[in-house]
Amino acid sequence: AVVSTQSTGTATNIFSAMPPTEQRRYEELSARGASTWVTTLPLQEHGFVLNKQEWWDAMAMRYGFELEDVPHTCPCGKTNNIEHSLSCARGGFVYMRHNQLRDLTANFLHEAGCKDVVVEPRL
Numbered sequence: 001a002v003v004s005t006q007s008t009g010t011a012t013n014i015f016s017a018m019p020p021t022e023q024r025r026y027e028e029l030s031a032r033g034a035s036t037w038v039t040t041l042p043l044q045e046h047g048f049v050l051n052k053q054e055w056w057d058a059m060a061m062r063y064g065f066e067l068e069d070v071p072h073t074c075p076c077g078k079t080n081n082i083e084h085s086l087s088c089a090r091g092g093f094v095y096m097r098h099n100q101l102r103d104l105t106a107n108f109l110h111e112a113g114c115k116d117v118v119v120e121p122r123l
Helices: 005-017 018-029 053-064 084-089 094-111
Strands: none
Touching: none
């Protein structure tokens, strides 16, 4: 493909003018395989299904838009945003991510024939 130096310079100028968070988002969105989840077949047995709200939330997160119906203040008292929600141990997604990984591991072990695997109940 032929790319003119003018368009390359313009793209570099636009990238340089972006705030660091947007530069990082652009680099992540441009990475190889970053969009494969968008075109993945919705296979229920593998957990590759998003409901309508989950899909819209994922797209908002992908492009840096505000999520709808999310409280502005976290239960920990800090301002609630995507970055905070991903790291807050009190009101964020830390436990949710942990529990998903726990459940996935338990399912794999059960499918592999380990009969003594039990997910502990919540306290």
